[in-house]
Amino acid sequence: EPEVTQTPSHQVTQMGQEVILRCVPISNHLYFYWYRQILGQKVEFLVSFYNNEISEKSEIFDDQFSVERPDGSNFTLKIRSTKLEDSAMYFCASRLRGGDTEAFFGQGTRLTVV
């Protein structure tokens, strides 16, 4: 069964450093997302990406964040100048199309900022 893969599974970084979280969405899917989940809390939407550009972003997704689809398969989330409060699980998800299709989530990257 096709799946969304994320690397690394766990990333520890020093405060102020930049991190890149990587995702390989399901190959024929058109919509890609990043979500964040602080431990024990809800799954929060960060950004959606369609047709090689950001289609929507939340208030959380400020200038500290950026996304890229550098080639036909990878989808990355870059976090610049990390802060302690960026520590969370980051999930990548993809959907075949919008609207009425299910989202497939990767296993997540646990980011720990120290």
Place this chain on the structure above:
Amino acid sequence: GQQVMQIPQYQHVQEGEDFTTYCNSSTTLSNIQWYKQRPGGHPVFLIQLVKSGEVKKQKRLTFQFGEAKKNSSLHITATQTTDVGTYFCAVGSGNTPLVFGKGTRLSVIA
């Protein structure tokens, strides 16, 4: 964007008891999805409801969509320890991203 309120936040049940979680929206929804997240895991799609008054069943799980398409519920009959996890409702339509409720964390005491 669309928002959904989900209650309760936590539910502790004895194995064999029933469990229900509710999602409510102030606006009419085009559809609603339900996801389950096991402890330490990622959200996994369970089902989507589209039609007014729709009821769908998956074994011991029953999903309902309200007549006005503003609320939904997930009911589990005779819970088992394998049902442990957080259940989220999620809404989104067209090109808008899925927005998740806060989730209901279910604990099952054997």
